[in-house]
Amino acid sequence: MAPKKPDPAAKPTDAKKAEKGKKKAEKGAKDMYKVEGAKVTRARPTCERCGTGYFMADHHDRYTCGHCGFTRYKQK
Numbered sequence: 001m002a003p004k005k006p007d008p009a010a011k012p013t014d015a016k017k018a019e020k021g022k023k024k025a026e027k028g029a030k031d032m033y034k035v036e037g038a039k040v041t042r043a044r045p046t047c048e049r050c051g052t053g054y055f056m057a058d059h060h061d062r063y064t065c066g067h068c069g070f071t072r073y074k075q076k
Contacts, residue, residue, distance in 0.1 A: 031043065032044060032055055042055070044056055044057075044058055044063070045063055045072070047065040047067065047068065047070055048070065048072075049065065049068050049070050050065060050067050050068055050070075054066075054067050054068075056070075056072070061073060061074055062074060
């Protein structure tokens with residue numbers, strides 16, 4: 001039996017890839033800190049319950065801890 005050739009119509013086209021949308025870039029440790037000259041500061045607040053090792057997620061109206069679920073709402 002001869003091996004089957006892949007169907008060119010089955011391959012995704014550029015139009016189909018554009019429909020799916022763009023992937024979000026992963027955030028790493030470099031996005032958690034700001035470097036200003038020789039000084040390093042935290043870009044986001046830390047959790048009040050868990051301590052200094054846990055950053056809070058930044059949503060449009062609140063900060064949330066992914067570890068314990070603590071939520072702090074932003075002031076308008």
